[in-house]
Amino acid sequence: xxxxxPIGLVGTFGIGxxxxxxxxxxxxxxxxxxxxxxxxxxxxxGQATSIAPLPIPVAKIRHMETFGFLIADNNDCWLYDLDxxxxxxxxxxxxxERR
Numbered sequence: 152x153x154x155x156x157p158i159g160l161v162g163t164f165g166i167g168x169x170x171x172x173x174x175x176x177x178x179x180x181x182x183x184x185x186x187x188x189x190x191x192x193x194x195x196x197g198q199a200t201s202i203a204p205l206p207i208p209v210a211k212i213r214h215m216e217t218f219g220f221l222i223a224d225n226n227d228c229w230l231y232d233l234d235x236x237x238x239x240x241x242x243x244x245x246x247x248e249r250r
Contacts, residue, residue: 159171159172160172161209161212162209162212162215164176164215164216164217164218165178165217165218167179167180167181168189168217168218170209170212170215171209172209173209174204174205174208174209175188176188176189176202176218177189178192180192180195182195183195189202189218190202200233200236201236202231202236203231203236203237203238205221205238206229206238206240207221207223207229211223211224211225212224213226218231219231219233226243227240227241227242227243228240228241228242228243228244229241
């Protein structure tokens with residue numbers, strides 16, 4: 152769960168990844184023994200990227216398990232398209248809400 156009043160680090164993703172209150176992604180690289188931006192981390196793996204900003208404010212993110220997929224506080228799901236470098240709102244799954 153992401154803190155609704157974010158200060159500093161507000162979430163984690165993957166192994167060693169953190170999301171900051173201002174929407175930046177950082178990842179700790181044990182092989183380099185330092186923190187790098189997510190773009191730098193991809194570059195270290197031979198992939199040139201330029202990660203698009205988050206599609207919604209950090210305070211509206213309910214959950215982010217890994218980079219590239221998040222759930223908003225209104226239950227919308229967002230998926231990051233690495234090929235086109237854009238976030239796509241993929242809506243909600245067809246579940247039945249409790250009443």
